[in-house]
Structures are given as C-alpha cells and as structure tokens.
Amino acid sequence: MNKERFNRVTDELIRSLQEVVGNANVLTEKFDLEPYSHDETEDFVFYPEVTVKPVSTAEVSEILKLCNEHTIPVTTRGGGTGLSGGALPVYGGVILSTERMNKIIEIDRENFMATVQPGLITYALHQAVEAEGLFYPVDPASKESCTIGGNVAECAGGPRAVKYGVTRDYVFGLTCVLADGQIFKTGGKLLKNVTGYNLTQLIVGSEGTLCVVTEIILKLIPLTQHKRTMLAPFDSLSDAAKALTDIFNSKIVPRAAEFIEQRAIKAAEEKLGKPFPHSDRAALLLFEIDGNRADLLDEQAENIGEICLAHNAVDVFVADSKEKQEELWQMRRNIGEAVKSIAIYKEEDTVVPRSRLPELVEKIASISKKYGILTISYGHAGDGNIHVNIIKKDISDSDWDNKLPHVIEELFREVVILGGSISGEHGIGWVQKNYLPLALSHVEIELIRKIKEVFDPKGILNPGKIFPDS
Amino acid sequence: MNKERFNRVTDELIRSLQEVVGNANVLTEKFDLEPYSHDETEDFVFYPEVTVKPVSTAEVSEILKLCNEHTIPVTTRGGGTGLSGGALPVYGGVILSTERMNKIIEIDRENFMATVQPGLITYALHQAVEAEGLFYPVDPASKESCTIGGNVAECAGGPRAVKYGVTRDYVFGLTCVLADGQIFKTGGKLLKNVTGYNLTQLIVGSEGTLCVVTEIILKLIPLTQHKRTMLAPFDSLSDAAKALTDIFNSKIVPRAAEFIEQRAIKAAEEKLGKPFPHSDRAALLLFEIDGNRADLLDEQAENIGEICLAHNAVDVFVADSKEKQEELWQMRRNIGEAVKSIAIYKEEDTVVPRSRLPELVEKIASISKKYGILTISYGHAGDGNIHVNIIKKDISDSDWDNKLPHVIEELFREVVILGGSISGEHGIGWVQKNYLPLALSHVEIELIRKIKEVFDPKGILNPGKIFPDS
Numbered sequence: 001m002n003k004e005r006f007n008r009v010t011d012e013l014i015r016s017l018q019e020v021v022g023n024a025n026v027l028t029e030k031f032d033l034e035p036y037s038h039d040e041t042e043d044f045v046f047y048p049e050v051t052v053k054p055v056s057t058a059e060v061s062e063i064l065k066l067c068n069e070h071t072i073p074v075t076t077r078g079g080g081t082g083l084s085g086g087a088l089p090v091y092g093g094v095i096l097s098t099e100r101m102n103k104i105i106e107i108d109r110e111n112f113m114a115t116v117q118p119g120l121i122t123y124a125l126h127q128a129v130e131a132e133g134l135f136y137p138v139d140p141a142s143k144e145s146c147t148i149g150g151n152v153a154e155c156a157g158g159p160r161a162v163k164y165g166v167t168r169d170y171v172f173g174l175t176c177v178l179a180d181g182q183i184f185k186t187g188g189k190l191l192k193n194v195t196g197y198n199l200t201q202l203i204v205g206s207e208g209t210l211c212v213v214t215e216i217i218l219k220l221i222p223l224t225q226h227k228r229t230m231l232a233p234f235d236s237l238s239d240a241a242k243a244l245t246d247i248f249n250s251k252i253v254p255r256a257a258e259f260i261e262q263r264a265i266k267a268a269e270e271k272l273g274k275p276f277p278h279s280d281r282a283a284l285l286l287f288e289i290d291g292n293r294a295d296l297l298d299e300q301a302e303n304i305g306e307i308c309l310a311h312n313a314v315d316v317f318v319a320d321s322k323e324k325q326e327e328l329w330q331m332r333r334n335i336g337e338a339v340k341s342i343a344i345y346k347e348e349d350t351v352v353p354r355s356r357l358p359e360l361v362e363k364i365a366s367i368s369k370k371y372g373i374l375t376i377s378y379g380h381a382g383d384g385n386i387h388v389n390i391i392k393k394d395i396s397d398s399d400w401d402n403k404l405p406h407v408i409e410e411l412f413r414e415v416v417i418l419g420g421s422i423s424g425e426h427g428i429g430w431v432q433k434n435y436l437p438l439a440l441s442h443v444e445i446e447l448i449r450k451i452k453e454v455f456d457p458k459g460i461l462n463p464g465k466i467f468p469d470s
Numbered sequence: 471m472n473k474e475r476f477n478r479v480t481d482e483l484i485r486s487l488q489e490v491v492g493n494a495n496v497l498t499e500k501f502d503l504e505p506y507s508h509d510e511t512e513d514f515v516f517y518p519e520v521t522v523k524p525v526s527t528a529e530v531s532e533i534l535k536l537c538n539e540h541t542i543p544v545t546t547r548g549g550g551t552g553l554s555g556g557a558l559p560v561y562g563g564v565i566l567s568t569e570r571m572n573k574i575i576e577i578d579r580e581n582f583m584a585t586v587q588p589g590l591i592t593y594a595l596h597q598a599v600e601a602e603g604l605f606y607p608v609d610p611a612s613k614e615s616c617t618i619g620g621n622v623a624e625c626a627g628g629p630r631a632v633k634y635g636v637t638r639d640y641v642f643g644l645t646c647v648l649a650d651g652q653i654f655k656t657g658g659k660l661l662k663n664v665t666g667y668n669l670t671q672l673i674v675g676s677e678g679t680l681c682v683v684t685e686i687i688l689k690l691i692p693l694t695q696h697k698r699t700m701l702a703p704f705d706s707l708s709d710a711a712k713a714l715t716d717i718f719n720s721k722i723v724p725r726a727a728e729f730i731e732q733r734a735i736k737a738a739e740e741k742l743g744k745p746f747p748h749s750d751r752a753a754l755l756l757f758e759i760d761g762n763r764a765d766l767l768d769e770q771a772e773n774i775g776e777i778c779l780a781h782n783a784v785d786v787f788v789a790d791s792k793e794k795q796e797e798l799w800q801m802r803r804n805i806g807e808a809v810k811s812i813a814i815y816k817e818e819d820t821v822v823p824r825s826r827l828p829e830l831v832e833k834i835a836s837i838s839k840k841y842g843i844l845t846i847s848y849g850h851a852g853d854g855n856i857h858v859n860i861i862k863k864d865i866s867d868s869d870w871d872n873k874l875p876h877v878i879e880e881l882f883r884e885v886v887i888l889g890g891s892i893s894g895e896h897g898i899g900w901v902q903k904n905y906l907p908l909a910l911s912h913v914e915i916e917l918i919r920k921i922k923e924v925f926d927p928k929g930i931l932n933p934g935k936i937f938p939d940s
Contacts, residue, residue, distance in 0.1 A: 110825035189823035192894035201671035222721035251692035353659040355580035424662035443654040
C-alpha cells in the first residue's frame, strides 16, 4: 500500500461532497483542517485534503461511493484521542468526522440495550444510562472527549476491564457502510445469536479499516449501588506485584486494579500542581471494588487491605466518599498526559497474562538500564496491560534515534516471550504496524490482509494502518 | 457448492491417512462409520467415506493437507450432539473426529484460564475447574456428551447465558489449522488484546467452515458459593411473560430464567416416568440465582417470588438443597429429547429481544392455529431464546410436507420483524441454511461467503453448511 495508489481530491469532488452534506460541513481551509491533522499520538501531523461531516448513514454511504469511485483515502475520526495514530490521515484524502453523529438514539430499559451514533462522547453515555440505574462500564482515561465510535474502532478498554471486560463485550449490533457505499447491519438486541459469522466482532477493533460504523447497539448492565476506592503504596515494585497476585488468588475480582510507578505519580503531581499521598513510594496500587451491599464491600476492602499489608504495603487508604474517590481517579487519568509532557516520548501499550506482570516489570527495568534510557510505566495491572513510556530525557537526538527502535523491539520480543502482545487497548494503527510480525505469524497477517480486501478492495479505508509496510 | 466438485476417497488416500494417525484410527467399515453418520438433528443420516481420529495439531495438519490436495470434504465432529446438522458429512468424504483430543492441557489458577483440546467433554471441564474453586459457566443441555470444540464451533449457549454470556465470551485464544494444513494461533491468556483483527471471535460460531480448532484457551471466573433454584407455575402464558419482564426491570439478573410450556412439561414427565410439580399449569418459569452471600440470595429469591405472585403465579417453590435443584434441572434438560420422542418434529431455535417474548409466544400460537399444527415451546426466556418444536402429530404425511415450509418461513419472518434472528445457539448448519436470507442481507451473506473463501479456497471444510444453496 503506498501513497501513489491514491488520487488527489479535486474541486469537482469537493462540489459533490458539498452536495451530499452541505457547504458548511465540508472543510478545505488549512486553518479549519488543523484540528483534524493530529490525534493524541506523539507529535505526528498529517493534514487531510478535506474534512467532511455527515449526519446520517445515507450521507456516509454517498461520501464513500464518491471516494471509492475516485480512489481517495478516507480516514474516519471520532474524538481524535487515539494513541496509535488511528485517526491520522497519513495519505491525505478525506477525514470523515463523526462529530455531528453524536446522538443517543434509544436507551431500551427493558432489554438493557442502548443504540447510539458513533460520534457520541463516551462520558455522555455514562451519564445518560446511569441516570436510569444502568451502567456502561467501559471507561478509557479519555472518556470525556473520546467517542463510542472510536472506542469500537480500537476496542477500547480502561481500568474497569478487569471485572467488566472491554468494548467488544458490550457491542451487540452495528450499522456499517462498506467502502463502496453499501450499507449493512450486524447482530441486534440479542443476547444469543449464531446466524452466520460474527461480523460484529470482526469489525470491533478493526481500526476503521474494514468499514465505517454509523450506529452501535450496546449492552448495558444494572448499575451497582456502592463502591470503594483504595490506595496502597509500596516501597518495592515486586511486593506490589505479589500483593496483586494474591488478591486475585483470593477470588476477589476488583473492578479496577491499577499499577502506578513512582515517576508517573510525580509527573501527575506536577501537572495537577497538588501533592498526592505517598508519592515518594516506589509504586502505588489503586483498587476499586463495587457491589450492591455496603457491608460486603467493607469486608472485601478489609481483605484487600490485609493482603497488601502482608506484602509490606506502607499503608492502605480507603476512599469511601465520592469526592475522595474522584480525586484518586483524577490523578490516575492525568498520568498519561503528565508523563507525555516531560519530554519527547514513545508509548507502548504492552499486555501480558496477569501473572507475568512481575517479570514484565523486571524486563522493562533491565532494558531501561541496558540502553540508559528513561521509562515510566503505569496501567491496568489487573489485566496485565501496562503502558510503558520511553522518555527522551538527558540523551542526545542521535542517541534517541539510534536506541529507540532497539528498545521497542527488545521490549516487544520480551512481551511475546511472556505470552503477551504488543497492544492491549490502543490498537496497532500507524505507530506499531511494522512491529506486527513480532506478535502475529505470517499466516495470521495474510488472513487479515485478505479479509481487508474482501471489505475494501481498493484499500481506501484508513490506509497505512495495522498492516506492516511490505 | 455442489457434490460434484469433490473427489471420492481413494484407497491410496486411506493408506496415507493411516500413515498419519495409525491404522486403528482410520475407520472405513459401514458398521464402524454408523455412529458418525448422524448427530442429534432430526432423523438425518449421511455416511462419511472414512472417519479419522487424530491426536495432535500436527496430525490434523497432515490430514487437511491430504484432503485439500485431493479436494475431499472434511467435516469436523465433536460430541455429535448438534441440533442444526453441523456434524453431518452431507457430501461424504472425511469425518475428522476430535474424540482422542480430549485433554485439559492446563488449568492456570493465577490467570483464571484453562487451555483444553477440542474433544474435551464440557461437563468434564466443569468438574475439573469447580474442584479448584473456579467456574466455566456455559452449560448446554447436552453438557454430559457435547465437547468444548463443538461448543466453540456453534457458539453454544445454555440457561446461564442470561447472566454469564455464551461460549464466545470465554474464548480468548485458539490454535487452528487451515484447510491447506497451515497452523496458526490467535489471542492468548490476555484480557485485553487489539493486535490485528479479532480472528478468535470470527472463528467462534463459524461451524467448522473456516478452519479446524485444535486448542482452546478459555477464561474462567471465581465460582460463586451459593445458589437458589426457583419454580413458579402460571395459569396464563402472558402472566408468566409479564412476571419475567418485571423481574429484569427490578435489576435482578438471575443466572437462569427458563420458560416451559405445559406440553413440554408433560412430555418430560412421560419420558422420566415421574410426576412433576404443577405440570397441569399453562407455563412454568424456572429461575436460578447465585452469589457469595446466602442472606442476599434469600432476599433476591423473596423479591422474585413476590413479583411472580403479583402476576398471578399459582405458587413459588424454592429449591435450596442440591438434590432438589438437580431434580428441577434434570427435568429441564430432558425436555428436548422428550418433546422429540412424541413424533416426527422440526425444531427452530428462535431468538428475539427479551422484551418481545410475549409477542413471540402469541405469534407462535397464532401460526400454530392457522396451520392446524402442534407446536411445543420452551427455552431460555432470559435471553429471548425460545426453542419452538413443530410436531407431526395427527396430520397426514402430505399435510406435513405441504405445511411445514410455510410454518417455518412464517415463524422466521415474525421473528425478524420482532428484531430477532433464526438461530440463538444451535447454529445455521444444514437445516436452516436456506432460510439465512430471511435474517441476513445480501451484502452480509456476500461478505461471509468471501471470508469463507479466504480461509478455505477449495471449500473442503464442512461443505453444505451455513450458506444457502444458490
């Protein structure tokens, strides 16, 4: 796949797009295109030639028909909060922004299902369903600005996945548009369904490369009534990892089990401009448990606390008020941006079987030491999903350029040896694609490449993503 | 796809297969082939030309290489308990039986994952993991004879799906062999993973048409400590349906919520040769709730009971001993076979959004009346998944032959109008394939047809299944 395959957007095409969505919803000026030229992935900038803002499945279909006919790349964009470059229009062409398709079409209280448009902000869904006593558990750190469509494209996770699963576990039906403009629906409000292959789940996590999703049916669950958030600081990373293992072995499933390295806490403290308890300790574990009986939760919180103390936790702090809980989570959600503000960085979204986490933490430390390069790790320990930030601090440009590819490759090789993979929840996108052969075999890559051709024979949908350069 | 495309099994091929798996594991005598000529689907009989019993992924690969080279159909078979004809070798050729690949490779207590071979009996997995305090919730009625591989192929469900989901929700990794013998792995012991398309979930429910699965990684969850099983008889189907809706609206999620029509209970009584409480009532609801606190369960049981009584339940019976619980479930599991022993039958595996169940029940009654044909319904009300048995009783052969296709088509059309689909958990297989266009659009059928070609270009894997005759 290379840039030369594609045509440039012509004035005639722009006029046709204006006829489909109206003049106000076709942007072509550089100033207007700037917000669409980057996402949250490092410092990449790629300008689209035009941004189009449809409002319906029918408009999306018309746009795709035009682009497919003229072989123009189309990159679908939700909130632009992605961390793998999924929304970057790396070959120019059209940005198809879902920002106007942001409605909750229905909250079906009897079937515990919501039907939404892809541009809906994730947090807006949380608020709407929680007002009905229902719960949509998936909560990426970017929940206040990311969209459900983007979450579906990347199969977003977040802290609560350890108990409640990831986006795929909640997607039960889709309305989609193929590259050639054909519309189709998958699934429905059905808890069981084995009618043909599971296209719904093939499309979730396909990073906008198979089709454009224009409507999503999501399962909801009853909202639990109580929660407790807990913080346990440790002087040793390995003690923290062992405490975590013992908590799961005791058959408690917290709804979040986060791991935060000291350097990450310090960065968040600095960004938020306020001190954080125990920020001088080697590592923090942040737990959240939930349920419908306060007494049962208190019992679980006590068990978790005892296990942490048995593994030399310095303290165990239980946040039982909403304010204190929110304070802890605000810190946690700010870590990503805080760490990134230190210097030029590269973030890797490693995932291993939960029990291998202590080994992963050791490997990261030894690679860091070997190359003399700073790393800061934090993430969803309960899932084995650790975000490793490699930071360009105190080293020269040439050292960075020379070392970085080796650091990443060595890290990914270790992850695969531990039974893990190179992306837990951010996607492969633009930044990891050339590492894909470290995680997937030649057979698997060929299968997904051919599936891509079935859906999008001309390769116009989000080109330059997932598949390694040949 | 037609029979003429395939070659017959030659003596030379049989010798080659014997070299792969040993003479004792290649069956060619009619007497030996008889058990492989049918599954539990109506009275269909199709003999394979040969049955092969490999013991490893490597042997499966060798078998497929040979069959692909000679264009011989290969139908993979687990326990042979399927209800859509998935294991029927309708074009002859090879039955690849997984019966010798029946090991639990590992129960990973730290990561809550089991790795198993496809021929493992589902109930054997239940027993092994429950002994470790872990739980694999999927429990088809045939659990004592069906296999995990068959469950994966059909995406099996069962009563507990309403709370715990279906097979797909527990499959996290696969080892597979393509038609041409190439081996590949998907996923892993990873709770999060977005590395390439989700081939794992594409393969689950693909009914043996994409590849042969030789190893399966399954998620386990902590075993809950207590359960209560409840039976509520009703004099009116519509009262029963309304009670069910109210229970879910009260935010209780039972782990099972079964609906059984009077005629189904009577049939089970007859088969088991013992009376069943309240078998003279119009319908029974059977509930099961589970949790780790007995007092909380008792409270929930009381709530469920009150809701049932408010909707005119005749009685509410709580089975709190293991023996009483097992007695209720034994009756429930025997209904399928009991109903089928009445006369020639056709079973449809309808599924609708749960709230549409009362309408489905009414539609079934009106179709039954319109055609003067007996139907008996029962199933997983909590999922909206109702098994409708159309029974040839007291009508002539020609009446049956004339009416049956109309009855089925009318039923399926109503199901689709209600937002449902034509198979909840049995699969499309051989018996529903020509109804597929009622549920899926032309676009969707074309997509899955082309995906099939990507995996199996010569179409040797389980031919004659899923796809409508063209």
